Amino acid sequence: MSSSRLLVTASPHLRGPASTPKIMWNVVGSLVPVVATAGYFFGFGALLVIAAATLGALLTEMVFGSKGSLGDGSAAITGLLLGLTLPPGFPLWMSFLGGVVAIAFGKLIFGGLGQNMFNPALLGRAFLQAAFPVAITTWPTGEEGWWNLSPTQASLPLMGAEVDTVTGATPLGLWKFERIATDAVDLLTGAIGGSAGETSAVVITICGGYLALRNFLNWRIPAGIFLTVFVLSGALWLIDAGRYPSPVFMLFSGGLMLGAWFMATDMVTSPVTSRGCWIFGAGIGALVVLIRNWGGLPEGVMYAILLMNAMVPYLNQWTQPRVFGTRLGEAAS
Amino acid sequence: MGDLAWIFISAMVVNNFTLAYFLGLCPFMGVSGKIYTALRMGAANIFVLTVASVCAWFLDTFVLPYAPFLKLISFILVIASAVQITEMTIKKLSPALFRALGIYLPLITTNCAILFMAWVQANRGYSFLQGLAFAWGAGAGLTLALVLMASIREDLEFVKLPAIARGNAIVFIIAGILSLAFMGFAGLFTS
Numbered sequence A: 001m002s003s004s005r006l007l008v009t010a011s012p013h014l015r016g017p018a019s020t021p022k023i024m025w026n027v028v029g030s031l032v033p034v035v036a037t038a039g040y041f042f043g044f045g046a047l048l049v050i051a052a053a054t055l056g057a058l059l060t061e062m063v064f065g066s067k068g069s070l071g072d073g074s075a076a077i078t079g080l081l082l083g084l085t086l087p088p089g090f091p092l093w094m095s096f097l098g099g100v101v102a103i104a105f106g107k108l109i110f111g112g113l114g115q116n117m118f119n120p121a122l123l124g125r126a127f128l129q130a131a132f133p134v135a136i137t138t139w140p141t142g143e144e145g146w147w148n149l150s151p152t153q154a155s156l157p158l159m160g161a162e163v164d165t166v167t168g169a170t171p172l173g174l175w176k177f178e179r180i181a182t183d184a185v186d187l188l189t190g191a192i193g194g195s196a197g198e199t200s201a202v203v204i205t206i207c208g209g210y211l212a213l214r215n216f217l218n219w220r221i222p223a224g225i226f227l228t229v230f231v232l233s234g235a236l237w238l239i240d241a242g243r244y245p246s247p248v249f250m251l252f253s254g255g256l257m258l259g260a261w262f263m264a265t266d267m268v269t270s271p272v273t274s275r276g277c278w279i280f281g282a283g284i285g286a287l288v289v290l291i292r293n294w295g296g297l298p299e300g301v302m303y304a305i306l307l308m309n310a311m312v313p314y315l316n317q318w319t320q321p322r323v324f325g326t327r328l329g330e331a332a333s
Numbered sequence B: 001m002g003d004l005a006w007i008f009i010s011a012m013v014v015n016n017f018t019l020a021y022f023l024g025l026c027p028f029m030g031v032s033g034k035i036y037t038a039l040r041m042g043a044a045n046i047f048v049l050t051v052a053s054v055c056a057w058f059l060d061t062f063v064l065p066y067a068p069f070l071k072l073i074s075f076i077l078v079i080a081s082a083v084q085i086t087e088m089t090i091k092k093l094s095p096a097l098f099r100a101l102g103i104y105l106p107l108i109t110t111n112c113a114i115l116f117m118a119w120v121q122a123n124r125g126y127s128f129l130q131g132l133a134f135a136w137g138a139g140a141g142l143t144l145a146l147v148l149m150a151s152i153r154e155d156l157e158f159v160k161l162p163a164i165a166r167g168n169a170i171v172f173i174i175a176g177i178l179s180l181a182f183m184g185f186a187g188l189f190t191s
Helices: A020-042 A044-064 A074-084 A092-106 A120-131 A171-178 A184-189 A201-213 A220-239 A247-252 A256-263 A274-294 A301-318 B002-014 B025-030 B035-063 B068-093 B095-104 B106-110 B112-123 B128-156 B168-185
Strands: none
Touching: A020 A044, A020 A074, A020 A201, A020 A256, A044 A074, A044 A092, A074 A092, A074 A120, A074 A256, A092 A120, A120 A256, A120 A301, A120 B168, A184 A201, A184 A247, A201 A256, A220 A247, A220 A256, A220 A274, A247 A256, A247 A274, A256 A274, A256 A301, A274 A301, A274 B168, A301 B128, A301 B168, B002 B128, B002 B168, B025 B095, B025 B106, B025 B128, B025 B168, B035 B068, B035 B095, B035 B106, B035 B112, B035 B128, B068 B095, B068 B106, B068 B112, B095 B106, B112 B128, B128 B168
8 A cells, every 4th residue: 555656745745954863963063062162161070971961861762762763863962961051070970860860751751852841951950950959059160180080970879978179159159149240251251160061151152053053943042032131131230230240241151051042942842933932032031030130049041941841832822823814813723 | 018929929939839839739630631721720719719818817817816726627617618609600600611620629629729828828927918919829829830731731632642651640740840940939039
């Protein structure tokens, strides 16, 4: 019956060169400079954290995923992104566990790629933040030499370990608890404390911009996030510059750059319509400003994106474009 | 005023009854399949919460000082009557909705969220208006959680779930994820 010569399918019949694995491996490629920057600033330990998270993600996908799903590269992206959001001196077994949780509960339980509701990498990080709140807010400065590994990192699961490494606060933490602003140039280049891959705004923007130019991510989402954060935090800053940080600081500190370019734009968990993308971005920006300025935690990008992920089914429904030929207010169905 | 707004926001998102305290899980699992029923279940909850809050305040202010041992039992009685009124009203006004909500409507009686609301309101010594703000915040939070879950579950119908995740399993997992996401609101407006 089903001969490959007589294949009856629905339109469209034009074939484009883009495919899921191609896009995914492009994203992986665009993350390489970010990983390299993390290695440059924080040393070998940061690379190990990223590798452990990626290994956890890949192994879980290999064991529980459907056949061939390892090759589409999406598990690699999840692992890399998760590793990049972790502190450079994070214990490796926790990092590995995060990768496992991200893929297992973020993606596979929903039936694999394209069906998950929440960004898997951020889910993994939210899990780690809830499970290990101390380890995930310990930020080594990377001043101990490139090859130096702290014993904390090599600690065994659930054994507990003494923390003995030079730690420093992140710019957001400094602002939140001591009201010290960080120099904008340092924020741009990334010579600051923070998660392994979140510090260098310049590198992330170049890599994300490349993806946007290739149309592998929807530019409206980062644009919406940046605009909202800039406008809202700018207004607050003008009202009281002593209490609220400047908009430039808000844009380039913490995980906003990485989150806006690489996580919010995850094709699966972002809206399908253009208008939906603008609202999605604006919602993330507003939540980031809310959580950073008034919340108990210094950073809120992860939660903002997860919360807006939960809104995506709604946004998709609300922003359905009008079917050509129907009048406004007329049901499309 | 700021106090009232804070109580409302706190009960709605920071200490969301469903996603932070895991109260009222029964309707959260049961009627979150469709946005239509979820919204109306939320509205029914808000109504019951309001009635319970007002009655609990009157009881706590005028009756319970003389008979403190009646606290729990009188609250349960008040909630049960409020639910009964709601049930009869909905049955009269919208039989379709009544059927859609099914067993979950009388089950509001045993919804721990409502007893918790009345209990906490009395323990914290909220004034009448504060109690109302607390009840509405709690109701809005329940509705928010229900509707978020419903919109996700409507999308899940297009998803081919693995066998172990079908049915309520995936709902519990999504509830856990939503709860993780709501942890971002922890400490909001307190610092």
